[in-house]
Amino acid sequence: MKKLTLPLTEKDIILLRAGDEVSLTGAMYTARDQAHKKIAEAIAKRKKVPFVLKNAIIYYCGPTQAPKGKALGACGPTTSSRMDVFTPALLKAGLKGMVGKGGRSPQVRQAIREHKAVYFLTYAGCAALLNRYVKKAEVVAFKELGPEAVYKLQVKDFPVIVGIDTGGTDVYKKRGI
């Protein structure tokens, strides 16, 4: 399994191919539906985005609250396709990668290829297992959104599978589903 350190650069991901298993270490940001809506609006209005999008990784995740002694609660991926309408704008603004579950739209595939980014899948429905790879978590934006707030996560060896590589090859398209 290839180990990658975050934030990612084009050099890190250009050789990855759909289906490759990779582990991620470093900082990634959670963002899901409402945070995406807000970030996309900020980009459109040329306003400040709450974290540096350039080379960042977004994890489509709304965690449960942290029980005592843990950095975070259960934290598996949510369905990525709900973010499809916002993703091309975020990629254009410098976002380098996304972690989630399930398929993406042709527009997202196209934008990934155009901006040399990557889409990762992670273990869907394995929220307690994935908790083990999260070492630190803090809310950095949109606290009022509760579980939909943007968390900055420090992860170590977080397991992912390349869903769409920089060339736009989709692991699901390859399988014809």
Next chain:
Amino acid sequence: MKTIHAYTITRVVSDLCIKANQVLRNDVLQALTLAVRRESNKKAKRLLKAIVENAAIAKKERLAICQDTGLPTVFIELGQGVRIKGDLTAALVKGVAQGYRRGFLRNSIVRDPLARTKPAYLPPVIHIDIVKGEKLTLTVLPKGFGCENKTQLKMFLPTARIGEIKKFIVDAVKAAGPDACPPYVVGVGIGGTADYACLLAKKALLAGNTQYAIRNTKKLEKELLCAINNLRIGPMGLGGKTTALAVNILTYPTHIAGLPVAVNISCHALRSATAVL
């Protein structure tokens, strides 16, 4: 006549919320364990093992099996011989809110579906059936929305052939594809009205819930499971023969002019817990 206090119901529902979210249902765990044994695709086998391991970690560390702790649905079977002392609905709502707070579960519910502000722990969706006897049966089903979003309803012509119905059910799973955490459990409701078919499809996901079935659906369930597994979606959509763990069908009499069919797909983290008072 048996008297049950509302505060007892609150306490029991609160515990059920935590149990359902942290301890994977035995029948689901067994189906997953069997799938690990049967699966021949290496990657799929490994992913299935991760799902089983996830359930063990959740139980041991008292974490939610899935971060999407659902919009909890509470099913009540209220015996006619039971007298509730206090407000039943209020007791249920309070129990859910307490359980979710106590269990560090997720506040995923927005009061206004259009404004979508301030996610909270309540209210749940409640279904009450009045039954014979002096028992109160409480079931909490915290189904996530990744799979709830894949629900489908179709009003067939009464002259529809069984093949058309089977195709609709298999296509619903195909449409969910890799998105809703396969391997799935597929709940199907056939008959009744549009709303009732949807309710049956959801009830079909509850453990051993076959008392509503008026015809033997075993053969049809088996055929559908086979057709769905032939889709080769597999765990995480990455291939293998385990696309669904089970297909459960519930039926109800319907109108001469129609044939409602509803499909409610559950992710592999099919969670529910029941208590009888």
